[in-house]
Amino acid sequence: MENRRGAYNHDYNLDERYLRQVRLLRNLTLKDMAKYMEMNDTIISRLENGQIDFTPYYHDRLKQACKKLKVTNDELLACRNIIQQREKRGYK
Numbered sequence: 248m249e250n251r252r253g254a255y256n257h258d259y260n261l262d263e264r265y266l267r268q269v270r271l272l273r274n275l276t277l278k279d280m281a282k283y284m285e286m287n288d289t290i291i292s293r294l295e296n297g298q299i300d301f302t303p304y305y306h307d308r309l310k311q312a313c314k315k316l317k318v319t320n321d322e323l324l325a326c327r328n329i330i331q332q333r334e335k336r337g338y339k
Contacts, residue, residue: 261309261323263294263301268326269309270295273316283312 270280270291281288286308293299313323 261306261313263297263305264330265323265326266291266301266309267295268329269313269316269318269323272318272322272326280312283315284308285311 266280270277275283277288277291281291284291290299294301294305299305
């Protein structure tokens with residue numbers, strides 16, 4: 248049986264919607280998240296607000312940040328559920 252809780256087995260297609268959820272999950276500010284993603288906090292803000300396209304480069308940075316933060320697959324599943332509920336209710 249595989250370990251679904253493993254922090255290093257992220258098989259989710261992370262996109263800009265996960266960025267804010269992961270940041271809030273760990274109770275991080277934009278500046279804190281920027282440190283984990285090794286980029287400027289204004290870029291994080293612009294990604295979260297959809298002002299910049301979420302390219303594969305940013306995807307890789309988010310995935311690396313999730314590894315550093317030890318975000319588990321169960322936590323990513325919870326984030327996905329939150330995202331889906333928000334979309335059903337018409338939120339961005």
